[in-house]
Amino acid sequence: MIKRYSRKQLTDIWSEENKYKIWLDVEIAAAEAMEKLGQIPGGVASIVRKKAKINVSRIHKIESEVKHDVIAFLTSISEKAGIKARYLHQGMTSSDVLDTSFNIQLVQSGTIILNDIDQILKILKRQAKKYKLTPCMGRSHGIHAEPITFGLKLASYYEEFKRNRKRLAAAIDEVSTCAISGAVGTFANINPNVEKTRCKKKLGLKVEPISTQVIPRDRHAFYFSVLGIIAGSIERVATEIRHLQRTEVYELQELFSKKQKGSSAMPHKKKSYFK
DSSP, X not given: OOGGGOOHHHHHHTSHXXXXXXXXXXXXXXXXXHHHTTSSOTTHHHHHHHHOOOOHHHHHHHHHHHOOHHHHHHHHHHHHHOGGGGGTTTTOOHHHHHHHHHXXXXXXXXXXXXXXXXXXXXXXXXXXXXXXXXXXXXXXXTEEEEEEEHHHHHHHHHHHHHHHHHHHHHHHHHHOEEOOOOGGGOOSSSOHHHHHHXXXXXXXXXXXXXXXXXXXXXXXHHHHHHHHHXXXXXXXXXXXXXXXXXXXXXXXXXXXXXXXXXXXXXXXXOOOBOO
16 A cells, blocks of 8 residues: 555554564464473573564575575574574464464454544544534435435444444454464364463464364455445445535535645645635
8 A cells, every 4th residue: 555545553563573573472372371281391481582583684584595484483583582492383383373463463453443433433423413404415316306414414324334333343353263273273283272271361362163274264254345345335435525525516625724735737626725
């Protein structure tokens, strides 16, 4: 996305730095569980947490040689954390880290969007009440129909975003799972209690009931389909507002600050100025 339109909160979540930090969180959480189960020596998790440093360029350099992202990551961590780091990832497979971390990023992003929808709902509710008696033209197939109020139009958006909020909350819950089940998901080389005791307590996720080492993708399909529905709702509102601001319609006017410019070539492209 163009940087100007990117939100720092979200770009930070999907940055390489944050991705590897989450990978490290997952590895440390698993190591803590393994320590309690006596599968690895005590103190591994605390040493790694203290000494490990994320070096994105170093990870990429190692990956260019080994052709494997998780191995490159673990190698880089071992270079900083020392010999104790060799106990990380014991019995795990790459997808245990990749899929669990990806879901954490989806939850983090979804939570921000959920908060945004809460703000949208507050504004729509307030404006719907404010303009509940403001008449405007109702249209059918783009043709003048019966009069309505602008508040009613906004109220319809409010109800739609209420539904969107429920959908997104459900999608976040759907994707809030982790899998630390080892190769092909059989737990042959890792104790199921590693997943059970750490997913919720340390990572804030539920245990994936059955995984093939890969978290089922229908969860992600649901999540992204909900984002698509929300995007459609945003487009519906934006298109209507733009339509109502057209010169030949001019039922709405956009806020235009005193020094704001509307076009580099057409000075008449200026909306109303409100103090």
